[in-house]
Amino acid sequence: MFKSLLLSIFILGTLTQSAWALSPGIEPSLLKKEALSTFQAYLRLDTSNPPGNELPSARFLKQILDREGIENQLFDLGNNRANLYAILRGNGSAKPLVFLHHMDVVPADPQYWSFPPFSGQIDKGFVYGRGAIDIKGKGVVDLYTMIRLKREKQPLKRDLIFLAVADEEVNSQGARWMIEHKPELFKNAEFLIDEGKTVTENELGQAQYAMVGIGEKSPLWLKLTFTGTPGHASIPMADNAVNRALNAAHKILNYSQEIPFLVLPGLEASLRLQYAGDVTRLPGFDKDMATSLKNMDFVKALAKQPELNAMLRNTISITGMQGSDKTNIIPNRATLMLDCRLLPGQDKEPFLAELKKVIGDPSVQIEIEEYYKSLYSSPDGTYFDSLKRVLQRHYPQLPVVPTIFTSSTDSSLFRALGINVYGFESYRVDEQTSVRAHGNDERLGVDGFFWGLDFLHELVLDLNS
Numbered sequence: 072m073f074k075s076l077l078l079s080i081f082i083l084g085t086l087t088q089s090a091w092a093l094s095p096g097i098e099p100s101l102l103k104k105e106a107l108s109t110f111q112a113y114l115r116l117d118t119s120n121p122p123g124n125e126l127p128s129a130r131f132l133k134q135i136l137d138r139e140g141i142e143n144q145l146f147d148l149g150n151n152r153a154n155l156y157a158i159l160r161g162n163g164s165a166k167p168l169v170f171l172h173h174m175d176v177v178p179a180d181p182q183y184w185s186f187p188p189f190s191g192q193i194d195k196g197f198v199y200g201r202g203a204i205d206i207k208g209k210g211v212v213d214l215y216t217m218i219r220l221k222r223e224k225q226p227l228k229r230d231l232i233f234l235a236v237a238d239e240e241v242n243s244q245g246a247r248w249m250i251e252h253k254p255e256l257f258k259n260a261e262f263l264i265d266e267g268k269t270v271t272e273n274e275l276g277q278a279q280y281a282m283v284g285i286g287e288k289s290p291l292w293l294k295l296t297f298t299g300t301p302g303h304a305s306i307p308m309a310d311n312a313v314n315r316a317l318n319a320a321h322k323i324l325n326y327s328q329e330i331p332f333l334v335l336p337g338l339e340a341s342l343r344l345q346y347a348g349d350v351t352r353l354p355g356f357d358k359d360m361a362t363s364l365k366n367m368d369f370v371k372a373l374a375k376q377p378e379l380n381a382m383l384r385n386t387i388s389i390t391g392m393q394g395s396d397k398t399n400i401i402p403n404r405a406t407l408m409l410d411c412r413l414l415p416g417q418d419k420e421p422f423l424a425e426l427k428k429v430i431g432d433p434s435v436q437i438e439i440e441e442y443y444k445s446l447y448s449s450p451d452g453t454y455f456d457s458l459k460r461v462l463q464r465h466y467p468q469l470p471v472v473p474t475i476f477t478s479s480t481d482s483s484l485f486r487a488l489g490i491n492v493y494g495f496e497s498y499r500v501d502e503q504t505s506v507r508a509h510g511n512d513e514r515l516g517v518d519g520f521f522w523g524l525d526f527l528h529e530l531v532l533d534l535n536s
């Protein structure tokens with residue numbers, strides 16, 4: 072055993088030794104070695120969604136929990152899909168803490184990868200595989216934090232709950248199933264930690280800042296149907312349904328440029344840090360966002376930055392149109408598909424009323440195809456204080472910054488239950504790595520992963536002190 076430990080130190084290099092040195096407690100080096108090989112094995116289980124096939128992954132995680140004597144339940148969802156739940160019981164004097172991750176991954180095309188996407192290959196200090204940072208790496212850090220606390224027999228105030236779900240990447244079927252069928256297992260939780268942001272490091276491996284997701288925009292997907300006078304296309308009709316749809320599309324495009332910008336409380340720091348600090352470099356930026364937004368040059372420049380534009384206002388993307396399927400027939404109806412995204416905390420009603428007014432066509436019918444109101448969690452309070460305290464033990468003065476996401480994950484479903492959900496993955500990641508989620512050569516650095524195991528262990532102890 073000792074020999075293989077030395078060998079792995081040799082293979083993983085000096086950074087690894089320093090990460091191990093950080094961590095007191097029961098044989099952390101052995102635990103890290105185990106966590107790393109579990110991570111590789113987890114990446115080898117192909118959970119490309121569709122179809123997902125998460126059941127073998129749930130069984131894989133379950134046998135590790137069983138071996139460690141950690142209470143758990145596997146929920147078979149049918150079609151080779153499953154969720155897994157595990158709990159380490161606290162004394163109940165504080166409310167539970169939940170670790171959530173999804174077992175499915177987006178598909179990967181091997182021809183664009185340097186290593187097979189389901190190999191878990193380690194090369195030059197990185198573990199490669201689809202799901203490495205979205206989000207099996209977090210799942211393994213969560214799992215081994217629980218295992219370490221169990222082995223150390225740490226007394227906890229809060230129950231620590233581990234939740235691995237199916238289907239986040241397509242329909243959130245796994246999370247929806249848990250919320251519908253087993254809410255009693257987690258609904259009294261105070262905090263749920265899901266995928267989101269991490270500690271970002273520079274090329275030299277130095278931590279630059281930590282970012283935490285506190286909210287996501289609400290999806291509001293609409294189907295707009297316009298009705299007109301049908302007929303043979305050789306005789307043009309003024310109230311052709313297709314013309315109505317086109318007129319409406321034109322008005323909607325203009326309106327989408329006028330939707331006001333809004334900086335949610337606590338988000339200014341993330342705007343300055345993200346997208347290479349673009350927001351502070353735009354023409355007309357002056358002191359802070361509130362001042363800058365009074366300058367039309369700044370507002371116009373902001374609207375041209377797609378990511379910043381989407382973070383700061385309600386948005387509308389026209390994603391589909393349908394009229395007649397015959398060139399010579401004017402149809403009864405024409406439809407437009409809109410993907411609208413509302414800032415967290417906003418209701419759909421005022422937005423829909425305004426949209427109807429903008430379209431100004433009495434024939435329009437608006438159907439909602441997908442909607443849930445997305446809340447946001449407080450950027451202050453127990454979790455944030457604890458996160459800051461423990462992070463700054465490792466990196467004094469490290470900025471810990473809240474942010475929101477423009478697309479949605481399972482987090483929104485759990486926020487709707489009144490749980491404080493934070494999007495934070497316990498590891499360090501460089502910019503070159505973070506851009507590879509859903510891309511080619513997805514990877515996670517071994518040193519950042521090892522550091523994350525120590526960090527999350529410390530954070531959980533702090534949240535239970």
Ligand SMILES: [Zn+2]
Nearest residue numbers: 205206239266
């Ligand atoms: Zn994900």
